[in-house]
Amino acid sequence: MKKLSARRRHPLAALVVLLFALAAIGGLYSALAPAPKAQADDSSSQSLEITEGRKLFSVGCASCHGAHGQGSSDGPSLVGVGSAAVDFQVGTGRMPAQQPGPQIQKKKTQYTQKDIDQLAAFIASLGPGPVTPTPDQYDPAGGDVAKGGELFRTNCSQCHNFVGKGGALTDGKYAPTLKGVDPKHIYEAMQTGPQNMPSFPDTTMPSKNKADIIAYLQAVDTAKSKNPGGFTLGSLGPVPEGLFAYIFGLGALIAVAAWIAARTTKAKKS
Amino acid sequence: MSETGPHNDMAEPEEHLPATRGAHGAEAAVPGDPFADPGHPEHEFRRQDIDEKAATHSERVVAGLFTLSMLGTLAFITSFVIFPVDKYIYVFPLGHVSALNFSLGLSLAVALIGIGAGAVHWARTLMSDEEMPDERHQASADDELRANIEAQWQQGVKESGFGRRKLVRTTMLGALTLVPLSAVVILRDLGPLPEEKLRHTAWAKGKALINPNTNKPLRPEDIPVGSLTFAQPEGLNEQDEDFQTQIAKAALMVVRLKPEDIKDKKELDWSHQGIVAFSKICTHVGCPVSLYEQQTHHVLCPCHQSTFDLSDGARVIFGPAGHRLPQLRISVNGEGNLVAMSDFEVPVGPAFWERG
Known part of the structure; x- marks a missing residue:
């Protein structure tokens, strides 16, 4: 004790006391705080998923969306967004967000599908919202391509271009290309309206219409979609086609004419 | 490509005057007249004009291009026959394109370019490129022809009775005046004014x-x-x-x-x-x-x-x-x-x- 007392004015003494105090408070808290036992007695897999999802949420999402998904100044409330929104945002890599900006970018997916399902189950438990679709809902094989094209041009083409190539919005925001996007994610985006995209809920655009739209996109804009006309020039319509013909077509003709005239046929080169 | 005599005497003292010419241009270049017609430059020959071997080679090139065009047309007809309309092929920068459209376009391009390139090469290497002056002919017809036509016109007017039968003349003019009115009816949907439709x-x-x-x-x-x-x-x-x-x-x-x-x-x-x-x-x-x-x-x-x-x-x-x-x-x-x-x-x- 004397030894301890002799060192009480040591420069590190305050730090040691602080550590002891923190350990004591932490120990007391873990001993006295009420144990979370909300769904502990329900052993169904659903509640297990929610519990696991809550853990993942606390680690990866709560810093912006709040400890209970209630939102903060850094991220919106997730109450009522539904499992479809989680599956879209995390499944396309948009969440967790990498950096602030006009729009959260698509990037490599950070979670496995199992983790995403658990997160989705937790968020869905916060409030009712759009549910992750089942494969038969978004299967492009079940859609009507012609009807889908009509619906796409009415509802989607204003932002996403008439074959889904994407386009610019205000202040650096943009509608992304739909080429190579998983049909499930296209379906979920229509259901939930991620970021600035408006939603197209089942009440105004029934599930069948969504499958039609996905079938149309598969027909026109994948690496395998057939293109009778050949070079699409970005599918931007007649203006770039005309521009291409004027600049490259006429340009090539002028270049060839100049090339022919620039070479003399005379035997004596001057 | 009519060069202004590259082999002219570079020692010409007045640099803004047209160069005086040798045997061909000398008669036109009056010393002291800056606007004189310099005349034709000396004709220069092409290799094909001098060397028969070069000419034969050019002939073969032209014939080769025309033959290429024929092959293009044959390929065009063949692809029209053999490719079904729903056959798609993968072509590197274009993606999955219609085999029929792609081969028709490509073969027709070869056929047309073959004719064009052959004609250009023919004209440049084998056809005569001798410069030849040709005076413009008189714009008006000669007096005898003009008098003849005048007489025929007068005779036609007399025989038709246009001047004498006033009823025919007047009704014809009336008919010709009314006919354009039909255009007003045809184009009526360009109007009338939108009135309240915009509101x-x-x-x-x-x-x-x-x-x-x-x-x-x-x-x-x-x-x-x-x-x-x-x-x-x-x-x-x-x-x-x-x-x-x-x-x-x-x-x-x-x-x-x-x-x-x-x-x-x-x-x-x-x-x-x-x-x-x-x-x-x-x-x-x-x-x-x-x-x-x-x-x-x-x-x-x-x-x-x-x-x-x-x-x-x-x-x-x-x-x-x-x-x-x-x-x-x-x-x-x-x-x-x-x-x-x-x-x-x-x-x-x-x-x-x-x-x-």
């Missing part, structure tokens, strides 16, 4: 908002905050003759905002539980404006970037548009469907002269 749309009191996706009336509970829906007036059918004319004016976009987010009092009054309906036609030059950003409530026009704030009475916040988007006043009817309370109160779409 009215197919919307009217009590007309339900029909969702074009489902062809069913929209109900307030169908439309959550953040969604975007379009609507057309009840009774408008896609098979109608004037469907395009009507929908071009009546196109409507319907969104729901939180009532506390609506800053404009009139917009709130004309909404139903935060559901607002605005014309989809840009007030600048009439593009369909529906690039709706649900977080900012901004609507962007894709043509000239006019931006409207749907939470503030569709005020123009950017771009060339001169007016707010017209709002349609809506409510619900007894069946719980959304209905218009009246037509738009201001004309939809771009400004026009008498809009005031």
